[in-house]
């Protein structure tokens with residue numbers, strides 16, 4: 001996932017590059033390599049000034065160690081533990097003192113909420129998703145990815161237990177309850193990649209946890225299709241065991257989980273034994289259109305009609321009448337066809353930008369879900385059926 005701040009910084013750099021064509025004669029007379037260096041330094045300086053000097057009500061929110069957590073101010077909290085879970089991820093557990101916890105009735109604590117972590121060296125912040133929400137005993141568990149050149153992820157990974165960092169929040173990332181009420185969905189299909197699973201994990205944990213409305217009393221069913229680059233990058237046991245146990249114990253198949261890995265690696269030349277017993281075991285491929293069709297049919301969301309011959313043959317879709325999408329590529333008959341739909345379905349997609357593109361197409365300029373393209377668009381789903389997170 002890439003934060004909004006990262007995206008806006010990228011846009012800023014692009015627009016500066018556009019200005020090169022109007023360079024002055026003096027600049028043009030410089031050797032090309034030196035000109036590039038001067039330009040890069042100017043861009044870096046501008047970006048630095050932008051970050052450090054531009055008034056930002058959020059980044060420059062005051063810090064208080066005496067008032068409860070809130071979106072309007074930063075609160076210092078201690079890192080209780082920091083455990084590596086894959087080559088580039090850690091579970092980082094924060095501890096909020098009991099007197100600084102927000103009121104349990106705070107509407108911003110509804111799923112899906114996030115908190116902002118401030119990198120106090122760079123004075124920048126990024127949102128992260130508490131896996132189990134802000135817990136009543138003060139724990140906040142984050143699954144954080146470190147990108148090679150990413151700022152806050154790297155900074156956070158370098159922090160040690162006992163270090164104090166500043167956070168603010170909770171912030172409502174997506175008002176699931178309101179969306180569910182408005183949409184009256186029967187099924188939600190979540191498709192995640194890498195740490196893009198964290199918002200879905202928070203929702204699933206909250207929805208099925210003890211004391212939540214019984215899934216039996218609600219027709220809503222949840223399917224999670226998750227993909228990681230290799231088995232070593234799959235979510236850590238604290239997340240996967242919880243999901244696998246839910247998948248095998250929730251009544252009426254209200255939760256279904258399927259894992260994918262792009263490839264096996266040297267450490268895991270075969271599917272790791274921890275997953276072998278899972279039915280079905282993780283698939284070694286990227287999530288494809290066929291996988292989505294299969295799950296739609298298996299979960300009884302679309303009709304297994306003459307248009308959609310039944311699985312299990314992995315090549316069942318080759319009997320599909322083919323049509324041409326606008327992009328010219330061939331596509332299956334639209335699974336969204338009203339006559340084929342038996343249940344109302346909403347797709348939620350969260351993951352790295354290339355995965356979002358492949359599954360649902362690029363997001364609009366204003367970072368909302370634009371017209372749905374990619375695999376889901378090809379299948380005939382529209383912005384009424386799909387939400388993208390990044």
Ligand SMILES: Cc1cc2nc3c(=O)[nH]c(=O)nc-3n(C[C@H](O)[C@H](O)[C@H](O)COP(=O)(O)OP(=O)(O)OC[C@H]3O[C@@H](n4cnc5c(N)ncnc54)[C@H](O)[C@@H]3O)c2cc1C
Pocket residue numbers: 001002003004005006114126127128129130142143144145146147148149150151152153154173195198199390
């Ligand atoms: C609501 C929400 C919840 C989120 N929850 C989580 C979560 O639970 N866990 C999680 O890990 N993330 C989460 N994210 C993403 C997170 O907020 C950050 O966007 C992410 O950690 C990257 O931030 P960063 O500062 O480390 O990287 P950034 O500095 O923003 O960099 C982002 C990307 O740009 C690349 N990049 C940066 N500089 C360069 C350069 N000079 N050259 C080439 N490439 C470069 C980096 O390699 C990286 O790929 C969430 C995002 C949102 C919006």
